[in-house]
Amino acid sequence: MLGVxxxxxxxxxxxxxDCLESAGVEVHLVVSPPGRRLLADELAIDNCSVExxxxxxxxxxxxxxxxxxxxxxxxxxxRAAGMIVCPCSSHTLAGxxxxxxxxxxxxxxxVTLKEARRLVVVPREMPVSRIxxxxxxxxxxxxxxxxxASPGFYKHPQTVSDLVDFVVGxxxxxxxxxxxxxxxxxxxxLR
Numbered sequence: 001m002l003g004v005x006x007x008x009x010x011x012x013x014x015x016x017x018d019c020l021e022s023a024g025v026e027v028h029l030v031v032s033p034p035g036r037r038l039l040a041d042e043l044a045i046d047n048c049s050v051e052x053x054x055x056x057x058x059x060x061x062x063x064x065x066x067x068x069x070x071x072x073x074x075x076x077x078x079r080a081a082g083m084i085v086c087p088c089s090s091h092t093l094a095g096x097x098x099x100x101x102x103x104x105x106x107x108x109x110x111v112t113l114k115e116a117r118r119l120v121v122v123p124r125e126m127p128v129s130r131i132x133x134x135x136x137x138x139x140x141x142x143x144x145x146x147x148x149a150s151p152g153f154y155k156h157p158q159t160v161s162d163l164v165d166f167v168v169g170x171x172x173x174x175x176x177x178x179x180x181x182x183x184x185x186x187x188x189x190l191r
Contacts, residue, residue, distance in 0.1 A: 001073055001083040001112070002027055003105035006034025009087035009124035009149050010042040011160070014053055015168045016086055021058050023177050028073045028080070029063045030104045034089065066103055074107040082118030083108055084171055087149060090125050090132050096144075097135035119144040120174050122167070145174060154185060 002020070004013040013035075020027050031039070031048050039045040045052050050061045064071045072078045085092060085105065092105060096119075101107040112119040121144055123136065136146045147170060151163040162182070169181035 001080055001108050002029050003083065003085040004031045004035040005085060005087060005089040005092040006032060006038050007087035007089040007124040010038045011164050012149055012167055013086050014043060015164050016171055018054055019168055019172055019179055020177060021060055023179065025177055027061045029061055030066055032066050032105055064104055068104050069101065069107045071104055074104060074111060076111050076115045080117065081175060083112045084120045085109065086122040087124040088121040093121060093123060093132060093135045097138040113142050113144065116143065120147050120171060122147050122149050124149040147171060155182060
């Protein structure tokens with residue numbers, strides 16, 4: 001499952017969706033209203049559909065309305081490997097940490113934790129307040145993985161795409177999804 005919310009970082013969401021789909025992963029996609037605005041503002045995507053996000057359709061991606069708390073993915077009986085919220089706004093971080101369930105992203109995240117499945121949240125906002133840190137700690141203590149969108153620089157990135165791929169590669173690794181993104185450290189010798 002992939003939830004897209006309104007924190008800056010639409011490029012991470014689109015690249016992650018593309019890599020998951022290309023790897024043959026079945027993806028259940030939910031985009032919040034602020035996430036829709038984010039996609040329009042940052043990527044000029046006005047049609048927030050699978051085709052609008054990827055430039056192609058895919059039978060492996062199912063998109064759900066944000067307010068459909070009766071969707072299959074809102075139930076613990078629905079089998080899923082887990083969920084990634086990318087990017088994850090402070091609002092969404094707080095809602096998930098509080099156990100709210102009044103939209104499909106919150107509900108699916110709560111179910112993911114309840115069923116002891118992997119929940120990865122990707123906060124992108126900075127600086128973070130004490131409230132954000134408390135919410136992240138609360139989620140971590142509940143079993144979530146907090147994976148900030150913090151690219152590494154040891155591979156000497158040359159483009160924004162290189163930085164995006166570093167973060168997306170880390171997210172794919174957390175779900176053991178094979179990929180060819182150039183983000184592995186191979187070591188260096190001391191001189």
